[in-house]
Amino acid sequence: QLQLQESGPGLVKPSETLSLDCTVSGYSISNSIYYWGWIRQPPGKGLEWIGSINYSGNIYNNPSLESRVTISVDTTKNHFSLKMTSVTAADTAVYYCARQSDYYDSSGYRHRHFDYWGQGTLVIVSS
Amino acid sequence: EIVMTQSPATLSVSPGERATLSCRASQSVSSNLAWYQQKPGQAPRLLMYGASTRGTGIPARFSGSGSGTEFTLTISSLQSEDFAVYYCQHYNNWPWTFGQGTKVEIK
Numbered sequence: 001q002l003q004l005q006e007s008g009p010g011l012v013k014p015s016e017t018l019s020l021d022c023t024v025s026g027y028s029i030s031n032s033i034y035y036w037g038w039i040r041q042p043p044g045k046g047l048e049w050i051g052s053i054n055y056s057g058n059i060y061n062n063p064s065l066e067s068r069v070t071i072s073v074d075t076t077k078n079h080f081s082l083k084m085t086s087v088t089a090a091d092t093a094v095y096y097c098a099r100q101s102d103y104y105d106s107s108g109y110r111h112r113h114f115d116y117w118g119q120g121t122l123v124i125v126s127s
Numbered sequence: 128e129i130v131m132t133q134s135p136a137t138l139s140v141s142p143g144e145r146a147t148l149s150c151r152a153s154q155s156v157s158s159n160l161a162w163y164q165q166k167p168g169q170a171p172r173l174l175m176y177g178a179s180t181r182g183t184g185i186p187a188r189f190s191g192s193g194s195g196t197e198f199t200l201t202i203s204s205l206q207s208e209d210f211a212v213y214y215c216q217h218y219n220n221w222p223w224t225f226g227q228g229t230k231v232e233i234k
Contacts, residue, residue: 047214047225111176117172
């Protein structure tokens with residue numbers, strides 16, 4: 001079955017770049033009806049969408065983070081990646097990757113919910 | 128950016144009772160709304176999309192309603208495994224945003 005697994009350093013120094021990968025298993029990332037997204041959650045707080053990408057590289061980014069975020073996809077490895085530059089303590093969070101639907105139902109409604117999530121990885125920004 | 132506001136912040140409910148959670152959007156999102164459940168130390172789980180369609184494997188005691196700016200998630204008879212934090216999220220237009228969450232706790 002579909003599984004998503006985040007990987008990357010758990011500790012990043014302030015002003016440096018956070019880099020995470022999400023490996024997808026049990027499903028091809030090249031399926032055109034899905035995007036693949038990153039969401040984060042600071043400790044004890046709510047969820048913040050970071051950005052989403054599809055197999056062909058179409059990207060949606062959160063404007064509040066866009067200047068620091070790069071999302072990329074590698075269909076040959078069936079994974080996608082997040083890079084966030086110039087991190088500060090405010091970027092300390094659990095980072096989730098997730099599959100995001102992108103299709104129209106029979107009534108013409110477009111559905112773009114996150115239906116499968118990775119377990120998340122905690123990234124601490126500290127010197 | 129559309130702001131999603133959930134209420135109440137905390138809901139204390141006894142097992143077997145009904146729980147009603149609210150989510151309000153700062154402008155219309157049509158029916159482009161999802162609900163997620165998150166338990167401590169776990170990733171969010173999709174409960175509902177299209178405001179009222181249950182996700183795969185979600186029990187029938189969960190129901191969603193609403194459109195436009197006002198939405199409700201109802202848990203008809205709370206089970207022990209339902210005590211968790213619930214988030215709404217709109218996907219009407221980019222950027223997609225989440226509410227701040229409602230914690231459902233044991234009364």
